Amino acid sequence: MHQVDVCIVGAGPAGSTLSHFLHKLNIDHLLIDKSQFPRDKICGDGITVDVLNVLKRIDPSLLEKFSQESEMLPSWGFCFHGPKGQELRYDFKEAGFPVAPFFTSRRMDLDDFLIRELPAGGSGEFWPETELKGLQRLDEGFDALVHRQGEEEKIRCKIIIGAEGEKPVVTRYLGLEHFREKDHLLAAIRIYYKDLQGFDPGNHLEFFFDPHLLPGYFWAFPLSNNEANVGLGMLSTSIAAKKINLKKSFEEIIQRNPHIAPRFEGAVALEKTKGWGLPIMTPKRKIGGDGYALIGDAGGMIEAFTGKGIGPGMMSARIASEHIEKAFAQKNFNFQAYHDHMYRYYRSEIKHTYRLQKSLKHTWILNPVMSLASWSPLTRYAEDRMIRDFLKWV
Ligand SMILES: Cc1cc2nc3c(=O)[nH]c(=O)nc-3n(C[C@H](O)[C@H](O)[C@H](O)COP(=O)(O)OP(=O)(O)OC[C@H]3O[C@@H](n4cnc5c(N)ncnc54)[C@H](O)[C@@H]3O)c2cc1C
Structure with missing residues (x-):
C-alpha cells in the first residue's frame, strides 16, 4: 500500500x-x-490569457519556456463572424498590447x-x-x-x-x-486540418455563427505547421430539440456556408471527426x-x-x-x-456567458447585434471578458 x-x-x-x-x-x-x-x-486547443497567468503564478520562467516552445503558436486576436458574414474582429497588437493574449497548442x-x-x-x-x-x-x-x-x-x-x-x-x-443536466452540457466535435485558408496574419481565433447552427457555433483556430483545429459545438438541449447530428452539420457547413466553404478549398482533413462533452x-x-x-x-x-x-x-x-x-x-x-x-x-x-449562450438561439438578436457592433451583448462580451481579462491578467 x-x-x-x-x-x-x-x-x-x-x-x-x-x-x-x-x-x-x-x-x-x-x-x-x-x-x-x-x-x-479532444479540444479546440485555444489557450486563453488566464492560462498564461496561471503559468506565470507557478513560475515566471515556466511561462517563458511555454512561449518559446515551437508548437505553441501566439495568437493576437479573435473574430466573431455573424450569420450574414458580418465581422467583429479585435487585434491586440493593433490596439498596442505588448504581448499576445492567446496561444494555440495541440493538447x-x-x-x-x-x-x-x-x-x-x-x-x-x-x-x-x-x-x-x-x-x-x-x-x-x-x-x-x-x-x-x-x-x-x-x-x-x-x-x-x-x-x-x-x-x-x-x-x-x-x-x-x-x-x-443537459442544459449545462455542451457537445462538440473536432477535426484537425492541414492547409486551411484565410487566417489573419496575427493567427486570430475565428468563431462563425451559421444561421442554421445557432445557438451553436463553428470555430477555426490556426496551429503551428500550417495546421488548424476546426470544430463545432452546441448546447446539448438544443442538439436534442433540433435533432442535430453534429458530424453531418459540420459536413454541410463546410460545403454550404459562403464564408466558411472557400477556406476549405485544398484543405486536407488529418483525422476523422471526434466528439466530446463540455460540462459548463x-x-x-x-x-x-x-x-x-x-x-x-x-x-x-x-x-x-x-x-x-x-x-x-x-x-x-x-x-x-x-x-x-x-x-x-x-x-x-x-x-x-x-x-x-x-x-x-x-x-x-x-451569469453573463450563460445568458449569451442562450441568446444565440435568436438570430434576430444576433443579426442587428453583429451589424451595429456597438451595444451588442457580443461586443460587450468581447470587451468585458476577452479584453478586460487580458488587462486583469497581464
Ligand atoms: C471539442 C472541444 C473543444 C474545446 N475547446 C477548448 C478551447 O479551445 N479552449 C479551452 O480552454 N477549452 C476548450 N475545451 C474544454 C477543455 O478541453 C477542457 O475544459 C479541459 O480539457 C479540462 O481539463 P481537465 O484537466 O479538467 O480534464 P482533461 O483534460 O479531460 O483531463 C482528465 C484526465 O483524467 C484522466 N482520467 C480519466 N479517468 C481517469 C481514471 N479513472 N483514473 C485516472 N485517470 C483518469 C484522463 O486520462 C485525462 O488525462 C474544449 C472541449 C471540447 C470537448
Whole structure:
C-alpha cells in the first residue's frame, strides 16, 4: 500500500497544475492518470490569457519556456463572424498590447509540457498508466484502488481530488450525486486540418455563427505547421430539440456556408471527426465536500459561451491548492469553502456567458447585434471578458 497526503486523479491541465502548486507548497501528493503521456484530448486547443497567468503564478520562467516552445503558436486576436458574414474582429497588437493574449497548442503538446515541467524529486510523484477503479471512505481519508500498469494497488490518502475530466469517476466511486443536466452540457466535435485558408496574419481565433447552427457555433483556430483545429459545438438541449447530428452539420457547413466553404478549398482533413462533452459552470454542481474537491471538467469548470475550460480548470487548481494548504494547517478537510470560493470567483462570468449562450438561439438578436457592433451583448462580451481579462491578467 502506498500512503500519501493528497491523491489527484487525472493529469490534464487541472490535475498537473494542482501538482505544480502542491510542489510549491511542499505538500505530499501523488498525481495519477490512466494514460501514458503524451496523449491527445479532444479540444479546440485555444489557450486563453488566464492560462498564461496561471503559468506565470507557478513560475515566471515556466511561462517563458511555454512561449518559446515551437508548437505553441501566439495568437493576437479573435473574430466573431455573424450569420450574414458580418465581422467583429479585435487585434491586440493593433490596439498596442505588448504581448499576445492567446496561444494555440495541440493538447498532445500542452498537457505533455505541463507534465514534463513538474519538478523532479519534490513533494510529489506522477504515476502514468494508473487508473482509479474504486474508492473507500475511511474514518480519516480514503483508500483508492488503482490499476497501475496492469497490477492492482491501494493508495491511502487524506484528501482525494477529482481532476478526471468530463466523465465522472471520483463522485461515482464516492456514491455522491454528480450533476449532469443537459442544459449545462455542451457537445462538440473536432477535426484537425492541414492547409486551411484565410487566417489573419496575427493567427486570430475565428468563431462563425451559421444561421442554421445557432445557438451553436463553428470555430477555426490556426496551429503551428500550417495546421488548424476546426470544430463545432452546441448546447446539448438544443442538439436534442433540433435533432442535430453534429458530424453531418459540420459536413454541410463546410460545403454550404459562403464564408466558411472557400477556406476549405485544398484543405486536407488529418483525422476523422471526434466528439466530446463540455460540462459548463453552474453553482448547482457541488464541487467540494468532506475530504474531496473537484477541479477542471470534473467540477464542470467550462465557460458557457466559448467552451473555454483550460484556463478555468487551471485556475480551479490554483484556488484548490490554497484550500488544501489551509486544510492541513487547520486540520479541517471539508472543502465547502473551496466550492464557495470558486463560485464567488466566477459569479459574473457564469451569469453573463450563460445568458449569451442562450441568446444565440435568436438570430434576430444576433443579426442587428453583429451589424451595429456597438451595444451588442457580443461586443460587450468581447470587451468585458476577452479584453478586460487580458488587462486583469497581464
Ligand atoms: C471539442 C472541444 C473543444 C474545446 N475547446 C477548448 C478551447 O479551445 N479552449 C479551452 O480552454 N477549452 C476548450 N475545451 C474544454 C477543455 O478541453 C477542457 O475544459 C479541459 O480539457 C479540462 O481539463 P481537465 O484537466 O479538467 O480534464 P482533461 O483534460 O479531460 O483531463 C482528465 C484526465 O483524467 C484522466 N482520467 C480519466 N479517468 C481517469 C481514471 N479513472 N483514473 C485516472 N485517470 C483518469 C484522463 O486520462 C485525462 O488525462 C474544449 C472541449 C471540447 C470537448
